[in-house]
Amino acid sequence: MRGVLARRLAVSVAAGAGGWLAFRLIRAWPLPERWSVSLELLARWLGPLRPLELDARELELARQVVAAAALAGAVAIVWLEARAFRHASRSALLADRLRGTEASLEAVSDAFRDLVERxxxxxxxxxxxxxxxxxxxxxxxxxxxxxxxxxxxxxxxxxxxxxxxxxxxxxxxxxxxxxxxxxxxxxxxxxxxxxxxxxxxxxxxxxxxxxxxxxxxxxxVTARRLAATEAQLEGELSRRLAETTGLDGSLRAVLQALCRALHMEYGELWSVDEQFDLIRLDASWSAAGDAAGAEARPRSFARGVGLPGRVWGQGETLVAPDLAADPDPWCARLAASAPYRRAVGIPIRLAQRVIGVLLLASARAGATHWAPLPVLEALGRQIGALTDRRRAEEALKVSEARKQAVLETALDCVITADHEGRILEWNPAAEQAFGVAREVALGRPLAELIVPPDLRERHLTGFRACLESGRVPLGGARIEIEAQRADGSRFPAELSIARIDVGRHPVFTAHVRDVTERKALDRLKDELVSTVSHELRTPLASIRGFVELLLMRDYPPEERREFLEIVEQEIHRLGKLIDDFLDLQRLEARGAVKYDFQPLDLRELLEHALALLGAASERHTLSAQLPSEPLRVRADRDRLAQAVLNLLSNAVKYSPDGGEVRLSAGREGGRAVVRVSDQGIGMTPETLGKLFTKFYRAEGHAARGIGGTGLGLALVREIATAHGGDVSARSELGRGSEFTLALPLAEEPPGEEKPA
CATH class of the missing domain: 3.30.450.20 (PAS domain)
Known part of the structure; x- marks a missing residue:
């Protein structure tokens, strides 16, 4: 209604304004006659204007103006009404459209809310x-x-x-x-x-x-995050295992990595001891930096006891959501020893076998900071594989160390070669036996180093046949070969070969033993048998012959006495031979003989030995050159006298044509030196190198017929060594020999001056 009144007021105002404008215009521009009727009507409607004093012409003109104004107002009203109708139509259309839009928006909003909800x-x-x-x-x-x-x-x-x-x-x-x-x-x-x-x-x-x-x-993004976490943990575990040395350090590093990645404050690793059917604590880690009371808790469980034992027994992951309220005493101790409220135990598997348990604990109730159980179980399998690999690496290291120790301490040469015959292993015994350093030997052909040139083709032929047949060389038996040192010298050796099939090509390990000494011992044994049988047979034959004579016939007392004296001499000879054997055996067994070391004057002992030997030899001239001052040593009198007598009797024995045997003594370089020289048959350089070996006797035409067991000089060497001294010899074939016995000097007694 208000809108209508406003529009009509606007029209009236517009009509008045239009009338006034028309009046002003009409005065200047007469209107047509046909407008007079309209103006007349308008004049009647505007009756109140009559009081104005106007003449007839002006009044007519005014009426015409008013009529024109009325006509203009009517036109304006019609135009305005037409516009109002048009605007009203548009408003209704817009209102309809708005109502439709609001309905659409409400539908879209409902659909969007439903979409968000779902x-x-x-x-x-x-x-x-x-x-x-x-x-x-x-x-x-x-x-x-x-x-x-x-x-x-x-x-x-x-x-x-x-x-x-x-x-x-x-x-x-x-x-x-x-x-x-x-x-x-x-x-x-x-x-x-x-x-x-x-x-x-x-x-x-x-x-x-x-x-x-x-x-x-x-x-x-849980799946993506857990996959990334699992990959990160696997990489972290591998890195920690690679960075740490020793299995214990590796286990602690694994625990630390797991706890930090999963936001846990405590972790333990338990391993299954299948021998005793127990599960034992291997390592623990705490974010607080201490053992978190681990020492106060049990360190081993039987199957089914404690959270670690239950996880082991059931073979599945177990969660203790509230440690303090858990009926398991172990869980209660864990909650009491540290502010831990929740724990999870994960089996560590190797294939289908549980080899340990991973335990993680958190101080947060209902904590969500660990991965889902499938992920934790996957980690358990990874830890099982990693720890098993680390244990295998540790076992391999121990095995390698043991093998290296065996190789380094082995008395036999251990040599390994590949399928091409190139050396892969060369132990210290091989270095010493062949005179070739390990770094020089590795990679070189075996045949060039140890096989003599004239035997190499035979060696290579046998090696190729072994490769083609696939059989173990020599059937694992030991054979005797001739080997060659770096200097070209040859020596007898015992060889056994083992074939090891690894990878595409086999390798061969040879055990080589230098049997030079064994050969020498075998020869000495043969010589011993020959010598002993000869040395024993001779006196026994004499004793038997004279005893038979005495039994068969009655001889005068003088002859019987002579026969008995010969028997007695042969018995003493047998006794000395046996004593020499026993003495040497005891002397070689260190500690079997007890020495009685006492200070003594060496001059007295030498003079007594000369007196004993002088009475037994008539064809030799014995001379002595002894110092005038005491020559004091600490020695076992009986053993030292035995050594000196052996040197003197050896000089006499190997001077079959007689001659001078000279004994001298003196001080040299802080030692007492005794020399025994003869004018006998002498020795070759080869004989000198073997002279002090037991059962060795000088060879050659001149030495034939000279008896002996080959033990005397060996006894001298053992006695000299026991006294802290040594014995040596020099000789020239056909011009005699000289033996030197050197012993440490003893301290001078108080009040006695040393000679200048």
Missing amino acids: AHDVHWRHDLSGRLEWMNERGLRLLGYAASDLASLSIADVLDVDAAASLRDAAEVAASAERAVPRREVLARTRDGRPLWLEVHERLVRRGGVPVAIEGVGFD
Whole structure:
């Protein structure tokens, strides 16, 4: 109604204005006659204008003006009404369209809300204090809550507290800077403790420019995050195992890496001892840096006892959600020893066999900071494989060290060669036997180093035949060969070969033993048998002959006495031979003979030995050159006298044509030196090198017929060594020999001056 009145008022005003304008124009421009009727009507309608004093002509003119104005007003009214009708039609159309748009928007809003409710992502809205105002159905289901729980939940209940605070701060900063909040990954807190990683984007909501709430959306990236975590853990475990030396250090490094990656505060590794059917604690790690009371808890369990024993017995992952309330005493001790509230035990597997248990503990109740059980069990299998590999590496190192120790201490030469005959191993015994250093021998052909040139072709032929046939060379038996040293000298050796089939090509390990000494011992044994049989047979034959004579006939007393004296001499000869054997045996067995070392004057002992030997030899001239001052040594008188007598009797024995045997003594370089020289048959350089070997006797035409066991000089060497001295010899064939016995001087008695 108001609109209509306003329009009519506007028309009236416009008509008046139009009339006044027409009046002013008509005075200057006469109107046509046909307008007179209209003007007349208008004049009648405007009766109140009559009081004006106008003449007839002016009155007529006024009437005409008024009529024109009325006509103009009518036209204006018609035009305005037409525009009003057109605007009204448009308004109605717009109203219809607006009602349709509102209905469409409401439908779209309902569809969008339904879409958000059913979306696979988590959508939420919370006020600035953190209280949740709304969360979609999918989010509630993922987190394990119902719509009725929203009134009591805050964002810190469903997201990590630190993550929620950082998201709120980031949203505020981004809103103030008018830029988007960067996406980030946070860990959600599900009601049942399952891990749920979300990639979150939030925005700050404003009303009238004032922040009122925060809206967020989270995309479930748990599978991707856990796969990355598993790969990261596997890489970290491998790296820690590679960086640490020793199995114990490796286990602690594994625990540390696992606990830090899974946000756990404590970890233990247990290994199964199959021999005693127990599970034992191998290593523990605590974020606090101490043992977390591990020493106060049991370090081994039977199957089915304690959380580690139960995991071992059942072969599956077990979770203790509340350690303090757990009926297992071990769990209660773990909760009492440190502020741990929850624990999980994961079997460590190798194939299908449980070889250990990984235990992780957290101080957070209902903590979600460990991976799902399948991931933890996969980690258990990885740890099993890694620790088994590390144990195998440790065992290999021990085996290698043991093998190296065997190789280095072996008395036999141990030589390994590949299928081409090139040396792969060369132990210290081989270095010493062949005179070739290991670094020089490795990689060189075996035949060039140890096989004499004239035997190499035969060696190579046999080696090729062995490769073609695949048989063990020599059948594992020992054979005797001739080997060659680096200087070209040859020596007898015993050889056995083992074939080792590894990889594509076999390798061969040879054990070579230098049998030079054994050969010499065999020869000495033969000589011993010959010598002993001869030396024993001769006196026994004499004794037997004279005893038979005495039994067969009656001889005068003088002859019987002579026969008995010969028998007595042969008996003494036998006794000395046996004594020499026993003495040498005892002297070679260090400690079997007890020496009575006493200070003595060596001159007296030498004079007494000369007197004994002088009475037994008539064809030799014995001379002595002894110092005038005492020559004091610490010695066993009987043993030293035996050595000197052996030297003197040896000089007499190997001077069959007589001659001078000279004995001299003196001081040289702080030692007492005794020399015995003769003018006998002498010796060759080869004989000198073997002279002090037991059972060795000089060879050659001149030495034939000279008796002896080959023990006298060996006894001298043993006695000299026991006194801290030595014995040596020099000789020239046909010109005699000289033996030198050197002994340490004893300290001078108090009050006695040393000779100048």
